[in-house]
Amino acid sequence: MPASNIRLRAVLGASLLAISAALPAMAFAADTTTDVEELVVTARKRDEALIDVPFSVNxxxxxxxxxxxxxNLEDISRNIAGFTVQNLGPGQSQVAIRGISAGQLARDQPGVKEQVGVYLDESVVSLSLFTPDLDLFDLSRIEVLRGPQGTLFGSGSLSGTVRYITNQPQLGExxxxxxxxxxxxxxxxxGADLKGAINIPIGDQVALRVVAYGSQFPGFIDAVQPDGSINEDVNDGTRTGFRIAAKIQATDNLTITPRYLQQNVSVNGFNRVDRFNILGNPYTTTRPKVSLGNLNQYTQLEEKFSDKFKLADLTVALDLGGMTLTSISSYTDRDxxxxRDATALTGSITGGxxxxxxxxxxxxxxxxxxxxxxxxxxxxRLASNxxxxxDWVVGAFYSDMDRDYAQYLDVAGFSKLTGIPTKGARAPTxxxxxxxxPYTLKQSAVFGEATLHVNDRLDVTAGLRLARYEEKRKLTFDGIFADVTIDYPGNVKADDSAPxxxxxxxxxxxLTINGQISKGFRLGGVNDPLNKPLCNAADLATFxxxxxxxxxNEQVWNYEAGMKAKIPGGSFTAAxxxxxxxxxxxxxxxxSCSSRIIxxxxxxxxxxxxxxxNKQLTENFDVSLSASWNNSELRSSVRDSSGAVLQSLRDGNRLPTVPKFQGAAAVGYVRPMENGLTAFSNLSxxxxxxxxxxxxxxxxxxxxxxxxxxxxPSxxxxxxxxxxPAYTQVNFRVGVRSEDWEAAFFVNNLTDEKAELAVDRERGLRARYGYLVSQPRTVGVTVRQSF
Known part of the structure; x- marks a missing residue:
């Protein structure tokens, strides 16, 4: 453990002073009887009220x-303090919690693991860059567990865990x-969406829940073509899927819940705006000039993203009286x-x-x-009841992943035009x-956590996870742009712990005050070789x-202090x-190597x-506020062989992808009408x-x-x-509802903010420079019927 007791005491002391200053107001709240809705969560793998979880959870x-x-998950992140999602295109988001981020990952970095674990109920679904873009329909809630969650959730939950919690089948309903x-x-x-869910009882002991959905994503990016024509709305697409779950109450003590989920996402382009493209720009003097910016990009061919995701899992729970034995088995098949249109990148090499x-x-x-x-x-796992x-839980975990990654740059006609032979040991002409x-990753772990209720006021929790990992890879790189490597082995083994x-x-x-010390980690990996044929002499010597x-392995030791308070008509939490x-x-x-290394x-x-x-201001108005301030930075430098600081990896520089400040505010309004309907609105x-x-x-x-x-070029x-740059998004929703139906009009991104979400570049900015951007103002109507 790092020697940071002085710093820890200072931070915790400052936090406790702030909490102490609020105690009189909280004491006043304790004397006021107000019913506060308590959302039940499973952040510690057991049911408990959100306000009672002794660490920071939303x-x-x-x-x-x-x-x-x-x-989508990116929209949710803007409403939750300390939670950010970097949009890198459909189904390619990077999640960060509490400012812990190492920067944008590229599609050709399959060996880099995630820093935030993402789960669908009890099944892990996170996959480094490719966090599934799951539909939010028929969810009970989304839980965001801040801070390392490695004790109960393992590697990949280095800075936190995100959990999609679905509605479960209900017996007799x-x-x-x-x-x-x-x-x-x-x-x-x-755009259009059509979604439905039904819960069907089958006798007294079985229930089936079926969910199906289909979405048409609206495009809003126009692609300029070499002949000057425009392909409009190239980033449109579809998402279709279904989920079937059954609850089988085999006996009074034994519950079996099998489930199958399938989702297909297909998008015809990316939300990228080009500001400069080496093949299409306003600076050329011998080629047609192209004006870029606004919502335009320059392409020569159609781009595509598709994600075929299948998940089958089985949860078995056996109530043994004073304890419950739970087994969760899952199998994921994903393609x-x-x-990508790599013509600009390739042209910067072949032409530049x-x-x-x-x-x-x-x-x-x-x-x-x-x-x-x-x-x-x-x-x-086995847990007390x-x-x-x-309260205690002990368990064991095992996973076995086979992942096949491949890249293929196909420049048809290159050899014929240039006379340069391109056929290699594995690369075709x-x-x-x-x-x-291809690589395999195996994990095994044992874990346990216990909470001692010392008295009516004081709880002490201690937990530990011990884990072992082994990754085996076989690297093959071929072609005239690659440093030819055929079936080269790459192996990584590691043991780690998360107390x-x-x-x-x-x-x-x-009012509850809590303090925590916890550790998280993510597994290391194997670097790909440099593309040495593309490197200039200086870059070759440097890299x-x-x-x-x-x-x-990357490791985090986290120290925190927090408070959770019920106030009249609501709650207040801080950490x-x-x-x-x-x-x-x-x-x-x-x-110039067009390579990335870790x-x-x-x-x-x-x-x-x-x-x-969160507070119910009156019987008509409620308000929700969230805010986070973060100072994340490097505390050491990395230097190259000449002694120069390497690419801004300098002590004191900020960590990327996360803002220093983010906040959200929402005001809701409801008003019963004389005809039995209820009018409502929400501004966020x-x-x-x-x-x-x-x-x-x-x-x-x-x-x-x-x-x-x-x-x-001129x-x-x-x-x-x-x-x-910073950005602000405003969403508005207004409608009317009865007990079993609802109709609403909405405007998302009311002010038509064109938020720049990530820099998009090729070959160190010399081939292409632009941004991934947010969706413009979206106006729509939703109708919902329940029975």
Missing amino acids: AMSETKMRASGAV LSGSAEGTGSFVTHGGR VLVV SIGLGANVYTLDAPLYDTTGVKLFTQEV NAEKL DALYYSTV RVIVAYKATDN TPLAKPSFE AFVSDIENLQATVDAG VNVPKARSMGLEAEF VQYVGDRFTQISDQESNPRTVSLFNIGA VSSLNFQLKL
């Missing part, structure tokens, strides 16, 4: 998601709901395809670096990224880059010694934390404050502060980039802004 119900205008939505996007196309003619550097160059995953997990003195990286201790003190009936075969990070896995862009930064730190407030405002996509973006910003001599260099 739970958002499906009703609240609809009211706030949330349609016939019920259901259907929902339809139509919308249109300013500057874009039309992801990303087709090599100097071949326009008939070569304008050849279509689709880059195919394929990911296939088969994952089996098994967890068995309603113990008076000691005209495949200028070809790779296959935590929590102390919770109930100062009054309505060759840094491209180590493997990188180390302060310090997270010391060891061996941060930072991505380094190897410039280097470990020895020390980093994230510290901050987060608070959430979400603010996200400025951020950087990568650590390296904060130095030399704006960055001056020398242009390749393609199209005889300027020799351009300045590119790399700081992502």
